[in-house]
Amino acid sequence: MAKARTGAIMLALPLTAFILVTFIAPLGSMFMRSLYDPLVADIMPETVAALEEWDGTGLPPEQVYALAARELERAREEKTIGKLATRLNRDTSGLRSAVMRTGRGLKRAGGPPWSETLPAINAAWGEPATWQALARTGARVTPVYYLNAVDLTFGSDGGIVRQPEERRIYTALFIKTIRVSLTITLLCLAIGYPVAYLIAHSPPRLSRLLLVLVLVPFWTSLLVRTTSWIVLLQQQGVVNDLLVRFGLIPDEQRLTMIHNMTGTLVAMTHVLLPFMILPLYSVMRGIPAVQMQAAMSLGASWPRAFYRVYLPQSLPGVGAGCLLVFILAIGYYITPALVGGQSGQLISNFIAYHIQTSLNWGLAAALGCVLFVAVLLLFLLYDRVLGLDRMKLG
Amino acid sequence: MADNNNHAFVKFSEVSKSYDGRTFSVMDFSLSVKRGEFVTLLGPSGSGKTTCLKMLAGFEEPSSGEIWLNGRPVNQVKPWKRNIGVVFQHYALFPHMTIAENLAFPLQARRIAGNEIERSVMRALDMVQLQDFAGRRPAHLSGGQQQRVAIARALVFEPDLILMDEPLGALDRRLREEMQYEIRNLQQRLDVTMIYVTHDQGEAMVLSDRVAVMDQGRICQVASPEALYEEPQRLFVANFIGENNQVEGRIVEWSPDECRVEVAGQTVRAFPVAVNENDSHTCLTIRPERVALNPTPDLYPNCFEAEVEDIIFMGDYLRIHAALLGHSQFIVKIPNIIGHGGILPGDTVTLGWLVTDCRALDGGRAE
Incomplete structure (x- = not known):
């Protein structure tokens, strides 16, 4: 008995070490940096x-x-x-x-x-x-980075004051990041739900084909997917060309759809869509087709049957998909960096900026920790309201 | 008008269903069911019986033909407008609702007043003796209880017709038998029309007024359980319902009342059912319990010597396997009464049967 347990612990040792080295240690070091500056x-x-x-x-x-x-x-x-x-x-x-x-x-x-x-x-x-x-x-231990991360600083008298107007950017950025992530989550849900339904309830051959269509982009390099959106959405791009060709917009008023917030929304929704579809699909596949048939035979029209019988049973998938997409979106970096332009930048892009360019690692660490805590709070809120144990990832 | 009892309450007229345009799950299916009748579709899996049920419930549309319900064609009627109660094989209870909510669902869909719903739900639960389970979720009920809830849910809105698709398939044997009688009782008490699908011939025999035996998308025979057993019209039916000895032979002489069939050099006198003068090949079927052991020859036109291969003691009867007419494993069932001891494997005995008990059927060839 004791021997078996020792064996089990030994088997888990490499993973524990791996997590320690690649996850706990860097996280701890960043957390230290946000407070400790010698x-x-x-x-x-x-x-x-x-x-x-x-x-x-x-x-x-x-x-x-x-x-x-x-x-x-x-x-x-x-x-x-x-x-x-x-x-x-x-x-x-x-x-x-x-x-x-x-x-x-x-x-x-x-x-x-x-x-x-x-x-x-x-x-x-x-x-x-x-x-x-x-x-x-x-001072070796300083709260200044956390103050800066929420647009506060020390005044000349040593008290805590707000940053001067032109340097107050992070609070607004946090709010914007959360708002954008929520928008992307809702877009993914709106697009992903019908797709997942179709995959889950089509004949096997069509269903397999659709699933592959969802997975192929998932397996394609992120960079390729993001840059293809540039090809599609830029001023001289495919979408603008088509709109002009069909006379929907005049040539001199081509739409700006990339290197701004629109670009970020479109590309990130596309990139994160599989993370919505897959948990939804796995939950929907577990809902037998006879459930809808039973509801309809009992006198409920299709919409009513869907709303009363199907939707409630698919909610665990909705919860899982939304949580997954939201958490991924809130920390997303590469896509906004490539297609976001000025207005489409999110908090993670500023963290990257402070790590790579301004070398203000303390501030980067503090911003990261604030983000981390915010996500953790949302996670707990989700657990309180919907229950993590009801969530199904597949 | 259509409530007239002579009128077919449910009528399939030459209904076919194909999913790919080439192979047919159901072919030229015609069947009339009277009001208050209990009809079973019986057949092996893949025989198209469930497809018929789905078309009647409105989940599938016939590729051709027409289905009539209460004198009205329903091909274009949506499932939720047909007023048919369906009981599914795996119950299809709604797992996120309590038992009471499950039962209230069809009533809410019909916009019935709240207090009326409550009364109907309690009455329906009463009917299946599950009053104490109203507040529970389906997952907390046993298979038999879930089945009773499913039946109550199909009855609670007082539909014109109940369809059951292998409703007892997932239950154990003892419970299944109990539920068979419960279903039969309910159907008779409520005088509701029932169409029942099963692959279990015993179930079909116990429950039905009439049974439609299906094979490969077609109806083989529609008849009462007795008639199916005693007078099967096709080899498939003869073999599917109950046990039968099957002996192949060649017709040498034919008349409408009797034919002579040559089997392994000997002549058997049989009753022609599905053969005519031009057929030379036939399958004879003889029920094991209609074979007499060492009979008086003048009472039995068919008497043949057989060698006993095996004797199995079954309690109320003996089961004898014998070789005769060039066929081995010919089964004879002898009641366990005095005078039939003493037979041993290897003994030579005489087996005899009547002309009417020996039915000359089709050779088992596809049409």
Whole structure:
């Protein structure tokens, strides 16, 4: 008995290790990054420590200036000053050039008193805001990325304030992402339900053919599918050509259907459709045809029989399909990136931007965690309302 | 007008059904059913009996021919306008509804008032003795109980006609027999017209006023259970209903009342049923219980020597397998009464039967 259980655990070990390495570890590391940022504290440890004594008003004492000068000089020699400049600039814009110039200027600069020398090299050192930024970013554990992820930040007095108008984008983006995902889910349901019904209740040969037609795109590369939509929907594309040919729109007013929200909606609905059809199909296949026949023989017209007998029995599939499509849509990245243009970008595209381009991994991690928690909450809500145990994936 | 009892209540007239235009599931099917009659369609699987039922219920449309219900052609009538109660093989209860909701469904579809529905549902549950189960889901009922609910649901809206498609197929033997009598009782008490489909000849015999035996989409014979057993018109019917000995031979002399058939060099006197002068080949059928063991020769025109191969003790009767007329495994059933002990395998006995019990049927050839 005990031996069998040990054996079972041993068998599950590779999978456990795999999940640990490929799923838990990266997730944990990203979660750490969203809260823990030791960069400034590592490069300028003594300055940061000294700034903790400082009351945060006015300018710090000469001793702090001296420490800062020494550590900036060392950072320049160790070539870490660039990272420092970027990090500070993220907190207060303009600090990048200030720090880089200071690094270069320190070589030629004279000696103490540093409280005069540093501001002489760059005026930023004469501003209390610079020292406040240094003190803020010096904290190793910081909620600032989460604040930024929901369009909040620290004010100059250290309190939490809203981001300036032009930098408030993430709340709106989260809402837009959820709205778009819901729209895509509903579109997939509207298109997928009749298709799944047809597949589930056609004669075997037709049913197999239809299923293959659903699966072939599913097996085709995502990139190919997405780019074919560009071919179809672009201004000189097939759809516009046909519309013009049949005189439905004038040539000079070709529709913009790609590289905007329409493109994102169309392409993502297409890409995610199989995830709706397959769970629906597997549930519908389990509903015998005699159910509808029985309902009709009992006097219910087809629509009534469908509504009272068929639809309720297909709901587990509807739930599973919608949940699957919604969760996939909310984190979708590649399709909006390719066909979304400016207006069709979703939250995941900004996460990718912060990972790849701006290198603000802390913010990317915080955005990712917010998204993760939002999906988790929806999942729990679904369980509370509809019950996960009633869901059937096949 | 059509309520007249002589009038056919259900009438199939030369109905054919083909799904692919080449092979026919049902071919030239004609059948009339009177009001209040219990008719069974009996046949092996694939004989087209369920297809007939589906066409009558409106789930399938005949490829040709016309179906009449209560004096009205119904080919173009939607299933929900036919007022036919159907009981399906696997019950087809609605799993997401309680028993009471299942029974209320046909009444709600007919827009009957709520309190009236409640009364009808309780009455129907009463009829099948399931009053205590109103609030349960079908999954929580046994097979027999589900079957009774299915029957109650088909009856609750007082339809003109009830169709049952192998309703007892999924039940165990004991329950099946019990349900047979229950169905028969209900049908007689409510005086409802019933068309019943089964492949079980015993079931058909117990339940039906008349049985239509079907094979390969065609009707072989429509008759009362007694007539089917005693006077099968076709070899298929003779073999399908009950047990029969089958002996092949060549007709040497024919008259409408009697024919002589040569079998393995000996002559058998038989009653011609489905043969005429021009046929030379025939199949003789003799019921095992109509064969007499060591009979008085002058009473039995057919008497032949046989060698006993095997004796099986069945309790109320003995089953003897014998070789005669060049056929082995010729079955004889002898009642277990005094005087029939003492026969052993290998013994030579005389077996005899009457001319009327030996029916000369078609040679089993397709038409």
